[in-house]
Amino acid sequence: MPLGRLTPPKGTRDFDAVQVFRRRYILDILQRTYQKYGFLPLETPALEHLDTLMGKYGQEGDQLLYKVLNSGDFLADVELNSHTSASVLPHIASKGLRYDLTVPLMRYVATNSSQIAFPFRRYQIQPVWRADRPQKGRYREFWQCDIDVVGTESLLCEAEIISLIHEVLHRLKLSQFSIHINHRGVLRGLATMLGAADQETALCVALDKLDKVGKANVLTELRNKGLSAVALEQLDFIFALPTAAEARWEVLTNRLQDIPVTTAALQDLRTIHDQVQAMGLGTAKMLLDPTLARGLSYYTGTVLEVKLQDSTWGSIGGGGRYDHLTDVFGLPNVSGVGFSFGLDRLYATLESLALFPAGIEQTTQVMLAPLDDASTPWALKVLATLRTQDICAILYPASARLKKQLQYADRCRIPFVGVIGEEECAAQTIALKDMAAGTQQPYTLDQLVDKLS
């Protein structure tokens, strides 16, 4: 047998019990809130046909997709005369690992469109895989927590998503955040204003890096794309907007109101703003941000991103509206809007702010410590009775020295140890040791059940 490697692959992680319980704490809040907002769960397989995945995430995405080798003699039908990786790939790999949850959703919607009641509200919380360069806070296996409403153009969906983001973050006790919101129409308008209507994508790509590379580098990139100094000067105001929401609004409206596509986009954003207010949320956390582009090319309307103040993590979630995502699966004219929280970012944030509540980690309440083999039958009787009463209990599975058993209970952070020796067997009692207090006193089985229930 070949020796096995001891570490999980780079960019992937094992999660121990504490980490799993903490992740579940977040997932539970997400799930409950998603369901309260009428989203229902969907799960799709980790493996998809490569046909389904390729070409959906841009050229970089195609590179970062994990491709799975066909099983058996995968080289059997391969012409190796022209053996570049690109030419061989389609012959040796027909499946890949899920890269996000949106494309599988679109496949699912297209396949099951006759059974689905539209607007389709679904949530999906599953890992995705990307062969990205691992770095702080970025993994090759990571969890997305998506909600989408598919099959309606109603902006009420955007307003509901903003309301949901507030509730999730409130429940997680994360109050220092802002929801940056923009509209692709605004970006289109900006490009038009700069006399570079054909450069909308370049503008999006450049602006998308603003947080990472800073304004100067964004401007350099745009200059290299051919934008004039005069145009770039015109763009300058978006980097120096007032922080107050209404003042921002006014500046943007004044600068962009004469461009038709932008007028409609600003109207949409105003509608969302009013609906959010009608839900009693105010505007405090919403921030109109014309520099927000969101890298993914499939967005066509609203885009939004949640950023934490004073955090090194950048965004903890993002989303937007897309009008053509099911087209490629043969179902045209389906508009949808979605949002995704990144579980790993939320986890890192809660950890760094010490926001995981005490007591979310399930622990064993009591360990029974038999002092000799003859004590086992009574210990087993006690164990079975405790479990019948739904008390989380274990039996140290050998009659080791008491000291060793207590050390084990201590390492497992078990608060009570029920010592059982000759005397306890005879009296049908349990000598219960309180590990924190260091005290010990005899209990009958009934008393023990009462004590631990």
Place this chain on the structure above:
Amino acid sequence: MPLGRLTPPKGTRDFDAVQVFRRRYILDILQRTYQKYGFLPLETPALEHLDTLMGKYGQEGDQLLYKVLNSGDFLADVELNSHTSASVLPHIASKGLRYDLTVPLMRYVATNSSQIAFPFRRYQIQPVWRADRPQKGRYREFWQCDIDVVGTESLLCEAEIISLIHEVLHRLKLSQFSIHINHRGVLRGLATMLGAADQETALCVALDKLDKVGKANVLTELRNKGLSAVALEQLDFIFALPTAAEARWEVLTNRLQDIPVTTAALQDLRTIHDQVQAMGLGTAKMLLDPTLARGLSYYTGTVLEVKLQDSTWGSIGGGGRYDHLTDVFGLPNVSGVGFSFGLDRLYATLESLALFPAGIEQTTQVMLAPLDDASTPWALKVLATLRTQDICAILYPASARLKKQLQYADRCRIPFVGVIGEEECAAQTIALKDMAAGTQQPYTLDQLVDKLS
């Protein structure tokens, strides 16, 4: 953009909301019971180094492992002069998908042995992938639900696992099952008795197929392996044991007691039997079964398997004791015992026996149906208020005809629809329609909250 395929890959499945809720019903029972028995969760990544996986599941396992192509120009360093799949594989794929949960556990235990308090009780519920031929009840992506106690030879662990199996199946309302139990020592003893001590593995492999191919074919296979007719006649009694537990015990003890290795194995099984009785479980569901072999070669002691009566599914779970699984990861002399329920088998069983309780599927309690755009602000106020009270509510995201909205609510099985039009806005009320009764009456917001809470 290439067209996307509409189906998930063969042997994998999408799970819709009803299926997810039903799966969660099972998983919740497993998780709670596992935790009550003192097992704590562990999760490991889907991707492992191929080094970690290869050679651990036998030659067939190596074939069935999903291998993941290295990213980038994977052919760059490949000598294509000798281009068989086997020789190329190590150069183009260094990772694979998790094939079971036991090998990742062993890697984890070996890596973290200094931090772990032994005996280590962990559970792990995650999907695994095998490039097997898909067939009824067998998938390429399926879920294992493992518990293991690692780092003790105590047979109390076996007894506890048997107790846990009873509780899980009792909670799932599956009462018609039996826990087949055997010991590799019994199989070794049988081989010795037949004068074929060196054929123990062949005996296990042949017996493992008994359920599928029947006794005659098992005997044919053994004959082909070189066992004599006389030997096979000696083996005959294991196919015709009494059904009563104690009678079975007696026959086996009589036939095998003089073979030393078997004596110890039978003694172990007797100890487990007595401990299970001490927990008050009786013997009804435990069945000593000398034909039970369990395919996996890594078992060294007890083996067990849970079978449902009157079911076409064969076993719904199995496990056993292994003494050397961490050896290959550099940590020798660690004995462990584990058991795994198959989620997909449990699901299929509960479905075929109609054992999913009513009400496990979360549904939206109320849908608000605005009759015109002017009704939206009041509808949003109602929506936000209901959600503040943790009532699961949605708003139909457009002012469609009421009939269309009611049809949607009906398809989504939403029991109440709150109609909101001009009159309701003026009166600050909601016309609540009971979808089952067909009745409709006005409610104030407070009354509505009371009604739905």
